[in-house]
Amino acid sequence: MPQTIILKADDIRYDPEHILPVRWQTFITYITEQNINAGLGLIGNSLEGAPSRYCKRLNQLHNNKHFEIWHHGYDHVLKGTNDKGDIYHEFFNTPFAHQLDHLQKTQALAKEKANIILRTFGATGNGIDDTTTEALAQVPELKVWLYGKNESPLYNLKRTINLEYPVHNPDFASFQENYDSDQPCLVLQMHPNSWDDQRFGQFDQIIQLLKKHNAAFVLPYDSYLQQSA
Numbered sequence: 001m002p003q004t005i006i007l008k009a010d011d012i013r014y015d016p017e018h019i020l021p022v023r024w025q026t027f028i029t030y031i032t033e034q035n036i037n038a039g040l041g042l043i044g045n046s047l048e049g050a051p052s053r054y055c056k057r058l059n060q061l062h063n064n065k066h067f068e069i070w071h072h073g074y075d076h077v078l079k080g081t082n083d084k085g086d087i088y089h090e091f092f093n094t095p096f097a098h099q100l101d102h103l104q105k106t107q108a109l110a111k112e113k114a115n116i117i118l119r120t121f122g123a124t125g126n127g128i129d130d131t132t133t134e135a136l137a138q139v140p141e142l143k144v145w146l147y148g149k150n151e152s153p154l155y156n157l158k159r160t161i162n163l164e165y166p167v168h169n170p171d172f173a174s175f176q177e178n179y180d181s182d183q184p185c186l187v188l189q190m191h192p193n194s195w196d197d198q199r200f201g202q203f204d205q206i207i208q209l210l211k212k213h214n215a216a217f218v219l220p221y222d223s224y225l226q227q228s229a
C-alpha cells in the first residue's frame with residue numbers, strides 16, 4: 001500500500017485585486033502541474049459580499065480533481081479574550097450556539113454562493129473542545145475532521161507530523177528528520193499564502209521526497225470515501 005498523503009492548505013480568502021491571492025495561485029498551479037491533490041481551507045466570511053468571479057473560482061477548484069474546498073470556519077478568530085479574561089478561538093471556549101452558528105453559516109454560504117457542499121472541516125488554529133464535537137454532530141453534511149477529536153463520529157484525519165517549522169515556514173530538513181515512510185497516512189498542514197520563493201522551494205523538496213517514496217496524494221473527503229467503501 002502506498003503511503004497516503006493529505007495536503008491540508010489553510011486560509012483561502014478573497015483578494016480584491018487578484019480574486020485569489022497571487023501566492024495561492026502559485027500553489028494551485030504547482031499542485032496541478034505536479035499532478036497531485038490538495039485540500040483548500042476556505043474561510044467562510046470571505047464569501048460575504050465577494051464578487052461572483054470569486055465564487056465561480058472556488059466552484060471550479062472544488063470540481064477540479066486536484067482540489068477539495070473544505071470548511072475552515074466562518075470568521076477565523078484566534079486568541080480572543082472573553083469576559084472572564086480567558087482565551088478563546090472560534091471553536092474553542094465559545095458557546096455551543098456560537099460554534100453551531102459558525103459551522104452552519106459557512107456551510108450555507110458555500111452552498112448558496114459557490115454551489116459547494118462542504119464535506120470536510122478543520123478548525124481555526126485547530127483550536128477545538130468538546131463543544132465542537134457536539135456542534136459538528138448537528139451538521140451531518142460534514143463527514144471528515146482535519147486534526148479532530150477521536151470521540152467524534154466524524155472521520156478523523158490526525159496530525160502526526162509537521163511540514164512547517166514553525167507554522168508558516170516549510171522546512172525540508174526538519175521534515176526529513178521526522179518523516180517515517182511506514183506510517184500509513186500523513187496529514188500535512190500548510191499556509192501557502194505565507195510562502196515566499198525560498199519557502200516554496202522547501203515545500204517543493206518535501207513533495208519530491210514524498211514522490212520518491214511513491215506516496216499517494218489523496219483529498220480528505222476521498223480518503224473518507226475510500227475507507228468507508
Ligand SMILES: [Zn+2]
Nearest residue numbers: 010011124125
Ligand atoms: Zn487558518
